[in-house]
Amino acid sequence: MDRLKPMNYFQLFALTPSFEIDLVELKTKYLDLQRAVHPDKFANASERERLISVQKAAQINDAFSVLNANDSRAQYLLELAGFELAHETQTLKDPMFLMQQMELREALEDITSASDPEQALIDFQAEISLYINEINNQFVTLFSRNDTDSLTTAADLVRKLKFMLKLAQEALRVEEKIFAY
């Protein structure tokens, strides 16, 4: 894939690198791009063009999935700024936050045995999305400052965001159980 110089994902979608992007616009552009490069458009083309088409389409799919989700978009922005989080072994050093995580996890476990589990779960999910929103907002502010200290803190926020999203995932699993799908 060396020949296809890896375009910055934001450039690929002609978007300004930012945490706050218009997801509807992203999706529209994504589909326009796929319409232009998808291998189905090259069913009759030469092997070379088909190969390039598959690679481009794969790259666009990857770019879309990275930019479409808050956590991966935030992580990608930090990567562009020189903070590699993808394969890190560094752990979060924030005892307060980790304590809160443990409490939230316990709360989630207790929900199935609550007197009104449905309501308890709805409340829990609302609480989590509040935390997630708060992290997102803080990220926007810190990231815009663009100095090393702020970016280092922003990287911690992405780590926290991952914790929260995982918790939201687990809440969905509890939801499946409670509502007995």
Add this chain to the structure above:
Amino acid sequence: MALLQISEPGQSSAPHQRRLAAGIDLGTTNSLVATVRSGEAVTLKDQQGFDSLPSIVHYANLGIEVGRLAKEHAISDAINTIVSVKRFMGRTLTDIQANYAELPYVVSATENGLINIETRHGKVNPIQVSSEILRPLIALATKSLGGELDGVVITVPAYFDDAQRQGTKDAAELLGVKVFRLLNEPTAAAIAYGLDHDDEGVIAVYDLGGGTFDVSILRLSKGVFEVLATGGDSALGGDDFDNLLAQWIYQESGYTGDHSPALQREISRIACDAKEHLSKHDIAPLVLDLPCGSRWQGEISRATFDALIAPLVKRTVMASRRAVRDAGIELSDINQVVMVGGSTRVPCVRERVASYFQRELLTSIDPDKVVALGAAIQADILAGNKPDSDILLLDVLPLSLGLETMGGLTEKVIPRNTTIPVAKAQEFTTFKDGQTAMAIHILQGERELVEDCRSLARFELRGIPPMAAGAAHIRVTFQVDADGLLSVSAMEKSSGVKSSIEVKPSFGLTDNEVATMIKDSMTFARDDMDARMLAEQKVEASRVLEGLISAINDDGNLLNDEQLAPIRHAMMMLEQAVQAGELALIKDAIAACDEVSQDFAALRMDQSIRQALSGQSVDDI
């Protein structure tokens, strides 16, 4: 002079020539071929006027028989007559024996555990048998369209894994046919109904065939078809309706004498006729000539028949319910229900399905043909005959792909439901000092343990420079194309030393097995084989030339004269090679064209990306 012809702007060698394309429904029980004629998709009929070909292959004393001729031998020469080979595609012998206990075939396993069937023509595998089914269908399309096909679309069940998809594609390629695309059967049915023109929606596809039942839930959003869930029963179909009815007739007739295979076949035929009669009438007359010379006459009402098959229909509804649940949607989210498969003509099936989904069913297209028709429409688009079409089918990976890690666990590299094509890389390291090789085991499936997943391929990366444990960086890259087919490469990249290997897990056969198979498929004499290869290379050469001519016409301005000159030269050389008619010369010239046009192709792709985006911003203004 050829050079002048090429460089003249605005001229192309074959303006708006309609390309020949066909859609093929390679079914478990029956197979069909369809094409688009004057804007309408139609199935093609053989000389006897049939458009469905029983998916049965008989390895006879003299040659190979396919379809109705083969069906006649399904009982008398069962050992040499392969029925419903689709069940065996990409499956291991162990798998098949566990699922189908009483197969009448002499079977053995390939080196990789896949099935071989011993016939009087020697060992055959499911890919070869499938290509025998495709052969008459492709011949029919070629004859009916009046020329060699530019390509075909073949449908596969949505749940088919990599090995099953690869096997299907290889079956066509054994015949030298280009496969534009493998298309999921439920998606094909939805396309036949034109549902891809809708903007958003959830579609249920209920497919009850002769021997199998499949239900799929699809989501369509802005041109993307996503398979949300699939379910069904691989041993439930219209044949089971016939069997129940046959049993009933046998009991009603009061016959207790000898139970010959001929009588059984006769009762089955009467049952099948009665079933079809009951789709249009309330009562079906029954007449059975018994071996004792007497004749039994009776009748069956639709109500009696409905009661007989009710438990089977209920099973399909339960499977549908489960698929809806697996899809994580509410019943009310479903906008359309598409009916596929001959058995959906049975009124009681339609009633039960409509009452479960609580909506009207789409039944206006012949349920036996709907999948082939959808495939034909897609083939026509992919052939380039509908340049204005903006349909885009983005499929998703049906099952997760991963690698074996320590302790017999799988690590997912690409999760299911990822939009394809996709490329993902994962890094691994060595765990022993001085380790110079690493075994890579590729798996497909959702389960955690290796033994519960399907093994797609194994290969070894050798030549890793000896280093301390954990110091080597081995990057394994998975690439899945638009058909859902995988290729994997591995590379050791530390200390600048690189080595890489590329595997195509294919159908799990070893290279030797593949070579033998291809040789076997060539029933040509040596000269014929050369002629065939020359013809294929000539077709490829004209494809390359045509592509470059239109590329230069459209985007020649991306290059200056200095950059264009070598491309034009290579094209001229290729034209000369084709005229000379020498195989090796043509091959080399094609490779040369490819080499000099690499940058041009990349530039063109980048330009179409820019155009796609600028079109967008113009719309915004």
